[in-house]
Amino acid sequence: MITQLKKVFPILLLLPLFFLKAQEKKEDSLSVPEAKSFVTKHEIINGGKTIRYMATASETYLKNEKDKPVASIWSVAYTQEGISDLTKRPVTFIFNGGPGSASVWLHMGMFGPQLVKVNSDALKDDGAAPYNLITNKNGLLDLTDLVFIDPVGTGYSRVVGKGKVEQFWGLNEDAASIAKFMRQWITENNRWLSPKYIAGESFGTTRAAAVANALEKGGQNMALNGLILISQALDYAGSTSVHDNITSYLTYLPSMAATAWYHKKTGQGKELKAFLNEARDFTYNVYSPALYKGSLLSDNEKNELAEKLSYFTGLNKDYILKSDLRILMPRFQKQLLLDRGLAVGRLDGRFMGDEVDKVSETPHLGDPADYQISSAYTASLNHYFADKLKIKMDHPYITSNDSIGNKWRWRPVPDGKFWEPSAVNVARKLAETMKRNTEMKVFVASGYYDLICPFFDAEYTFSRNGISRERVKMGYYEAGHMMYTHEPDFLKLSIDIREFLSN
Known part of the structure; x- marks a missing residue:
């Protein structure tokens, strides 16, 4: 018996050390590294003016009620330098849709300082590299600062610490996280008095309406000046075949x-x-x-x-x-x-x-409209990040995350509150927000050949739901969902958005 105890005793002594090591390993797995930031300076001619601007590509941590980071939101902000009065300088927040898509499409296709040019007439696949990157001479940096946002699970954005994807992958959860990021960015950059806009595409328009509504809540009411809705999807009854x-x-x-x-x-x-x-x-x-x-x-x-x-x-x-x-x-x-x-x-x-x-x-x-151009966008963004913005990250940039859609929570009401499943519809939220914020205007861009978010659905949606039509402008383009892939419509859309922001 004594001999057996002698054999077991050393093991008993080591057990506390084993559990301590296991606990340390568990805590290490939940540790949050310091947020990364990459700052570069550039110059561009937009609107006939030479604009000196700073590009800030960075991680922003969203915290829970215990002040612990639970998510990292990746954004790329382009802000004009030398502005003496920031209250006169607008800022536009930009994201794509999915849910599960990073902001690569609007970043490299429409609003960013550099764009990838794909075949304008949709007559051939853009194939393999190299691809054609050009300076966006029709950009908007003379009118507004730009902040591209990648929601959790897209781009470089992800959950951290004790964060769970379920906290962010849902209609309301997603809107709350983006609204929280926007408030943090506005606060950190002293932009509360700046005019504020959102530009979203596809589900990004669903998100835009939901975020505009969420920004009214939470004890920090932030009124927006306008929404730019590209290929709108506010009422899914009209875009679900x-x-x-x-x-x-x-x-x-x-x-x-x-x-x-x-x-x-x-x-x-x-x-x-x-x-x-x-x-x-x-x-x-x-x-x-x-x-x-x-x-x-x-x-x-x-x-x-x-x-x-x-x-x-x-x-x-x-x-x-x-x-x-x-x-x-x-x-x-x-x-x-x-x-x-x-x-x-x-x-x-x-x-x-x-x-x-x-x-x-x-x-x-x-979808040939997807697979014939997506590799060009992915490669071009990765090259641009590394070559121009000097970004070095230890994990890949996810342009499209299909697993998000499979796990997405569409329920628009809290747990415990009665809800009978129906088509997603945030149009009434937009109508209510516009009634409370009588200065907010909306621009809706639709492509005639968009077979997923049809232009007639935009007309149908905005003629109903109590939306203040006198503050809504419609734009039509002879292309599809991403009308900016068609060069004539890229130019027309640039002019239309410029006019919307200017007025």
């Missing part, structure tokens, strides 16, 4: 007509805008009541509707009848150019993808 969603059959039809016109499948000999006015009129006055009648339609009525839908979409009348007069967008993508074995893009109907499976019901390779 699924069976039995009558709203989406209506909102997508004019964009189908535009895309069919672009590919010369219909509407030839007519100007695009005139053809789309026909499509609008048909959608509101004929197609809408017909969809609500459903099986109560007579055979003659169904045949007449199928002929008219074929006229607008370029699809075969028999196919439309077999579809029960209801065309899902993924099927339209595959059917429009079926005779050529091509699928049209979802983000931009101008793009075409050569499918391996020519007879699949829907595109199976993905």
